[in-house]
Amino acid sequence: LLRATLTLSMALGATSAFAACDEGETVIKFSHVTNTDKHPKGIAATLLAKRVNEEMNGKACMEIFPNSTLYDDNKVLEALLQGDVQLAAPSLSKFEKFTKQFRIFDLPFMFKDIVAVDAFQASDAGQTLLDSMQRRGIQGLAFWHNGMKQMSANVPLISPADANGLKFRVMSSDVLVAQMKAIGGAPQKMAFSEVYGALQQGVVDGQENVWSNIYGKKFFEVQDGITETNHGVLDYLVVTSVDWLDSLDADVRDPFLKILNEVTELRNAESFAVNQANRQAIIDAGGKVRTLTPEERQAWVDVMKPVWDQFSDDVGQDMIKAAQSFNS
Numbered sequence: 001l002l003r004a005t006l007t008l009s010m011a012l013g014a015t016s017a018f019a020a021c022d023e024g025e026t027v028i029k030f031s032h033v034t035n036t037d038k039h040p041k042g043i044a045a046t047l048l049a050k051r052v053n054e055e056m057n058g059k060a061c062m063e064i065f066p067n068s069t070l071y072d073d074n075k076v077l078e079a080l081l082q083g084d085v086q087l088a089a090p091s092l093s094k095f096e097k098f099t100k101q102f103r104i105f106d107l108p109f110m111f112k113d114i115v116a117v118d119a120f121q122a123s124d125a126g127q128t129l130l131d132s133m134q135r136r137g138i139q140g141l142a143f144w145h146n147g148m149k150q151m152s153a154n155v156p157l158i159s160p161a162d163a164n165g166l167k168f169r170v171m172s173s174d175v176l177v178a179q180m181k182a183i184g185g186a187p188q189k190m191a192f193s194e195v196y197g198a199l200q201q202g203v204v205d206g207q208e209n210v211w212s213n214i215y216g217k218k219f220f221e222v223q224d225g226i227t228e229t230n231h232g233v234l235d236y237l238v239v240t241s242v243d244w245l246d247s248l249d250a251d252v253r254d255p256f257l258k259i260l261n262e263v264t265e266l267r268n269a270e271s272f273a274v275n276q277a278n279r280q281a282i283i284d285a286g287g288k289v290r291t292l293t294p295e296e297r298q299a300w301v302d303v304m305k306p307v308w309d310q311f312s313d314d315v316g317q318d319m320i321k322a323a324q325s326f327n328s
């Protein structure tokens with residue numbers, strides 16, 4: 001395994017990332033798309049690797065490939081199934097090829113806040129979702145939080161009518177396509193790594209994302225402003241392949257899963273604060289943040305929420321009910 005990994009790493013010119021791996025250690029490669037130190041996912045991934053490398057030294061070795069340096073999210077799940085990486089944490093919007101059940105998370109205004117998301121994920125209904133792709137060879141290990149999405153464009157967005165005719169980048173999710181069509185926008189699915197350039201060059205006019213991505217990838221610099229809509233959630237599923245997990249000896253698998261669960265709990269509790277820090281960083285850097293009155297926000301609810309009807313068969317009324325029960 002180590003030799004195969006080294007060959008791949010040399011081909012990618014990433015040999016320095018392997019310095020920490022000793023012969024005989026189980027190599028755990030984790031590819032993701034964000035920064036490493038100011039982002040809920042990046043910080044969690046960095047901490048996970050630190051703890052695995054310290055506490056499982058001699059047994060396992062984790063290497064992180066952040067910032068889409070190894071794979072985009074649309075490629076990483078194939079890479080996982082082929083054994084080229086062992087861990088990934090794409091947003092829940094990016095599993096569409098494998099399951100339609102995660103559409104529950106993309107339905108606009110499904111969750112009041114990240115606390116409701118957390119409670120739903122921890123419930124029996126939420127936990128069944130971890131196993132929903134086993135048939136396809138993918139095992140969910142943990143939900144990692146990011147936070148609530150905001151809207152941005154190259155013009156001020158106050159009323160949904162302001163979005164009429166604008167081109168919006170969306171993640172690879174048909175729900176998000178439908179949501180942008182509902183506000184009269186022209187949605188375009190696009191990899192995260194391409195968004196800044198597309199906004200800068202006017203390939204798209206706007207996008208939706210969490211504060212930590214809007215700051216982390218500097219989208220605010222090429223947008224008129226960010227409107228605080230909190231209209232949807234962007235969270236992650238930490239995934240591995242069923243085959244790889246099955247191949248592990250218990251003395252590697254058990255401590256690894258224990259560390260993962262501890263890191264999940266610790267960092268999920270901080271995701272809101274990390275996003276608020278990114279929101280402030282946008283303002284400090286001269287970015288414009290617009291807040292909505294309750295009436296103004298309600299107009300977005302009225303236009304976006306009917307999208308649920310298109311997807312309720314995919315997710316099931318029971319799931320919707322379960323999700324909604326955590327909003328009170």
Ligand code: LMR
Binds near residue numbers: 033034191192209
């Ligand atoms: C996006 O594509 O906008 C996000 O899923 C990126 C991320 O991983 O937060």
